[in-house]
Amino acid sequence: MPQIDWQPIVIKDNEGGTQPGTLHVTVYSPRERIVRAAKAWAVCWVLALLALPIIGLHWILVPALTFAGVLLGYQRYRTASSSNKVEGRCPVCHGTIEITLESAEHPPLWKYCPACNAPFSIETSTQEMAAI
Ligand SMILES: [Zn+2]
Structure with a gap:
């Protein structure tokens, strides 16, 4: 049975605003x-x-x-893991977002907010720490 796991991510807009989020992944043994x-x-x-x-x-x-x-x-x-979805808050409109991902999509990603159509990047928290 594949294990469902989640990873903390950071959702960043173009102006530097950030929001925490969660990436849901299926991990295969x-x-x-x-x-x-x-x-x-x-x-x-x-x-x-x-x-x-x-x-x-x-x-x-x-x-x-x-x-x-x-x-x-x-x-x-x-394929050791496949992405399922991203959950979090939009850094622009602060609305709750839930974006279904293709199984081969992994952060860093560029997506658009389903509510306000603002572009934002999705990065793992470790990528965020490495950039500082
Ligand atoms: Zn938005």
């Missing part, structure tokens, strides 16, 4: 990473096998899905 990689790899190769009897298309689908299985498996294995 080494065993879960192997299982996820094997599943992605297996799905691609099963689809490649299913594409074998399709006349004409099998010349494209079988090599592409075979190659995609290896690539997806490797990519899944390398």
Whole structure:
């Protein structure tokens, strides 16, 4: 079972205003990473096998899905954690924000406030400390 974790982040606007926030991430153990990689790899190769009897298309689908299985498996294995969402307060309008992230998105990020459309950066607290 993947572990849901959170990290403190800092939400900064262009004028230097900051607000604390929380980044929710899913953390995968080494065993879960192997299982996820094997599943992605297996799905691609099963689809490649299913594409074998399709006349004409099998010349494209079988090599592409075979190659995609290896690539997806490797990519899944390398993914140690995936981002879920960011929660916090907008440094401009001070409204509560909750932004859903793509799994591959990691701070530092640039996003827009859903309420006032102001741009802001999302950085981890350790990045904030390193900049000082
Ligand atoms: Zn705002």
